[in-house]
Amino acid sequence: MNKVTISNNSNYKIDENMEAMINASDLNGPVPINEPERQYYFIKKARNYVDELAKELGRRPKACSIAFGCQMNARDSEKILGVLRCVGYDEAEDEKADFVIYNTCTVRDNADQRVYGRLGYAGSLKKKNPHMKIAVCGCMMQEEVAVEKIRKSYRQVDLIFGTHNLFKFAELLCYMFESDRMIIDIWKETTEIVEDLPIERKYPFKSGVNIMFGCNNFCTYCIVPYVRGRERSREPKDIIREIEHLAADGVKEVMLLGQNVNSYGQNLENPISFAQLLAEVCKVDGIERVRFMTPHPKDLSQELIDVIRDNPKVARHIHLPCQSGSTEILRRMNRKYTKESYLELATRIREQLPDVAITTDIIVGFPGETDKDVDDTIDLINKVKYDNAFTFIYSKRTGTPAASFENQVSEEDVKRNFDRVLKAVQENAHAQARKWTGTVQRVLIESINEQDESLVTGRMSNNTLVHFKGDKTRIGTFADVHLDECRGFYYMGTEVGGV
Numbered sequence: 001m002n003k004v005t006i007s008n009n010s011n012y013k014i015d016e017n018m019e020a021m022i023n024a025s026d027l028n029g030p031v032p033i034n035e036p037e038r039q040y041y042f043i044k045k046a047r048n049y050v051d052e053l054a055k056e057l058g059r060r061p062k063a064c065s066i067a068f069g070c071q072m073n074a075r076d077s078e079k080i081l082g083v084l085r086c087v088g089y090d091e092a093e094d095e096k097a098d099f100v101i102y103n104t105c106t107v108r109d110n111a112d113q114r115v116y117g118r119l120g121y122a123g124s125l126k127k128k129n130p131h132m133k134i135a136v137c138g139c140m141m142q143e144e145v146a147v148e149k150i151r152k153s154y155r156q157v158d159l160i161f162g163t164h165n166l167f168k169f170a171e172l173l174c175y176m177f178e179s180d181r182m183i184i185d186i187w188k189e190t191t192e193i194v195e196d197l198p199i200e201r202k203y204p205f206k207s208g209v210n211i212m213f214g215c216n217n218f219c220t221y222c223i224v225p226y227v228r229g230r231e232r233s234r235e236p237k238d239i240i241r242e243i244e245h246l247a248a249d250g251v252k253e254v255m256l257l258g259q260n261v262n263s264y265g266q267n268l269e270n271p272i273s274f275a276q277l278l279a280e281v282c283k284v285d286g287i288e289r290v291r292f293m294t295p296h297p298k299d300l301s302q303e304l305i306d307v308i309r310d311n312p313k314v315a316r317h318i319h320l321p322c323q324s325g326s327t328e329i330l331r332r333m334n335r336k337y338t339k340e341s342y343l344e345l346a347t348r349i350r351e352q353l354p355d356v357a358i359t360t361d362i363i364v365g366f367p368g369e370t371d372k373d374v375d376d377t378i379d380l381i382n383k384v385k386y387d388n389a390f391t392f393i394y395s396k397r398t399g400t401p402a403a404s405f406e407n408q409v410s411e412e413d414v415k416r417n418f419d420r421v422l423k424a425v426q427e428n429a430h431a432q433a434r435k436w437t438g439t440v441q442r443v444l445i446e447s448i449n450e451q452d453e454s455l456v457t458g459r460m461s462n463n464t465l466v467h468f469k470g471d472k473t474r475i476g477t478f479a480d481v482h483l484d485e486c487r488g489f490y491y492m493g494t495e496v497g498g499v
């Protein structure tokens with residue numbers, strides 16, 4: 001869970017052009033039809049509501065935005081925060097705030113359950129603080145049953161919206177101020193991509209950048225295509241412009257985000273490949289590291305491998321979800337590759353990009369999975385020698401094809417096989433992590449060490465963490481660090497140069 005809180009208005013910065021456009025909105029005139037002008041109008045309007053509230057309270061109201069799920073949601077929460085800061089909300093340390101927004105995930109059932117738990121908690125806070133507002137948005141809200149459940153059983157919620165209309169948050173905020181009833185606005189689909197809205201980054205030195213939205217792959221276990229809609233790519237010029245702005249604002253590292261970045265740009269009027277986009281992003285001055293997430297193995301091109309090899313700015317890390325090592329399970333998952341073709345790709349990456357870490361996602365307990373299928377997955381793990389892996393227990397998602405597949409696996413078998421897979425993952429990850437001991441690596445310093453304040457934590461290009469002496473003034477800068485000792489999945493090091 002990523003908790004993003006709003007920092008003080010004193011360090012809030014807004015793009016001057018955007019501020020001028022917001023100020024130019026005429027609240028006495030008709031509501032603009034075009035975006036983003038329409039949202040600028042509602043931002044201006046919402047500022048008046050927030051000012052009124054501030055007068056009532058005798059202080060600026062505080063908001064707290066909590067994101068569940070993946071990087072896409074974390075980025076969306078930054079957009080929500082951007083609007084909230086822009087209309088005048090202050091920082092809240094936690095949910096004891098005047099406005100709490102939950103950005104939900106529904107990829108697995110436990111994600112849903114966590115949201116209901118938090119809503120219960122927020123409801124108890126609202127009883128003590130009746131003017132508190134609660135909003136719920138994100139992937140789970142694209143499912144009718146979830147919205148229905150909240151409508152009936154969580155009456156304390158003031159605003160519900162989905163993934164497709166997030167861009168109109170400022171507008172919805174105004175409706176919320178104008179009504180005592182629960183506002184629900186969910187779109188089934190959209191073809192729109194609205195640019196140039198406020199965003200408040202969580203980190204000053206790194207940022208996610210959406211390059212595309214939605215997914216067309218329909219893996220049979222996965223809810224994402226149903227809640228995020230069809231694939232839509234942003235124009236390369238908009239992406240590059242955003243990254244240039246980020247660089248001018250001190251960002252050193254960007255992560256290009258999409259459910260399958262390899263199919264980026266295919267449906268644009270002037271098609272462009274992901275590899276071409278990546279090469280363009282590397283040319284942006286000030287950006288020193290470029291990550292991306294997630295490439296689908298079915299169409300990771302040789303062109304992409306070449307671009308990674310030729311551009312040292314591209315992080316030495318490829319997250320390449322296999323999901324399973326059994327060709328039969330992969331077929332029924334609709335992943336469109338076999339164990340052999342995946343292995344061929346991973347081997348080619350290992351040969352041509354020897355310093356690149358390969359990580360993966362694995363699902364255990366897909367319907368019909370046998371011990372023999374899991375043996376295949378373990379064989380794949382041992383052959384690819386993953387640097388790390390996220391292992392998930394299959395979660396049945398209503399509405400996906402796999403939910404109605406026969407032979408759902410018993411809990412007992414899943415547990416046993418999950419432990420086997422985890423053991424193989426950990427053995428390989430430990431062996432892989434150790435192999436850089438004694439080398440000097442360039443790291444981006446991200447934070448003060450949680451356990452020991454005299455240490456800072458840096459991230460290597462291949463995503464491994466290193467702890468070494470330093471103080472908070474170093475956060476957001478690069479350092480060259482000697483890797484003294486490997487401790488499981490991370491290193492202790494000594495700085496040998498930097499900035």
Ligand code: SAH
Pocket residue numbers: 107108221222223224258259260294295296321323361362363392393394395396397
């Ligand atoms: N688009 C990305 C994955 C996004 S979801 C890709 O294709 O790689 C992140 C991960 O959640 C997936 O890789 C998968 O391992 C896991 N996941 C998705 N649906 C799941 C389900 N129903 N049960 C368990 N894990 C699931």
Ligand code: SF4
Pocket residue numbers: 215216217218219222223224225259260296
């Ligand atoms: Fe889900 Fe598959 Fe799309 Fe990834 S590629 S989001 S796993 S449907």
Ligand code: F3S
Pocket residue numbers: 068069070071072073104105106107139140224227228
């Ligand atoms: Fe979850 Fe939605 Fe991401 S379902 S994993 S937050 S795209």
